[in-house]
Amino acid sequence: MRMENGDNRTINPVNIDMPMSDVRLVVALEDSNGNFRDVVVDKVIVERASKYDIKHNDADKRGRRYIPGLNRDLPWPPREEPKYEDHEVDCRRLDVDEVTFTPVLLEEPFPGSIIDELRNKYSAFRTRHDPEYIALKEAQAAAGTGTRQGLLARAASTPMQELIAKNKRERAERQKDLTEEQLAAIGEVMAREKLAAA
Helix, strand or coil: CHHHHCCCCCCCCCCCCCCHHHCCEEEEEECCCCCEEEEEECCCEEECCCHHHHHHCCCCCCCEEEECCCCEECCCCCCCCCCCCCCCCCCCHHHHHCCCCCCCCCCCCCCHHHHHHHCCCCCCCCCCCCHHHHHHHHHHHHHCCCCHHHHHHHHCCCHHHHHHHHHHHHHHHHCCCCCHHHHHHHHHHHHHHHHHHC
16 A cells, blocks of 8 residues: 555554444543543533523533533533634625615516516416416407306306405406606605605
8 A cells, every 4th residue: 555655654544434323422530549541421411501690600501511420510612713704705794784775666676577587477476477378368358268167166156256356346447556746756755765864
């Protein structure tokens, strides 16, 4: 191996996988003579710290862990504070908090085609459809045809369902879109609020 790899070391370490069940906690314990020896700990008990101890006694949030029988505390490994480094591509907090977009009612925040791409084509909440689909439905409505389920549902509708459908049609007829003057007035109010906030 040394000839093939060109490595003249006497010992060649090799990384191998180790199951978690083989990992043991080793602690240096002092015996009666004052000598320390490494002991494999089979069991460790962890007592969670209360909110009072954390607040008043400066206790560790992870709690207290000790070896049962010896009642000896085992210190937790030191925590490494995360190091944050600034990079050129990072956004500054001032840039994130700055308001750069104010919505207005005269135009959409992004094209409707993007909404159609994000929304499922067969969603019940979709309000815009492909021109081919609209033409097909208009042709079916003009010819009085449609799906078999739709025809059966209309034929078997109850008086209450007919009343609900009638009220829905009347509400749709009464509902009117805002005029250009109303939209312009609302836009002026929003523009004034934007200037006042700046």
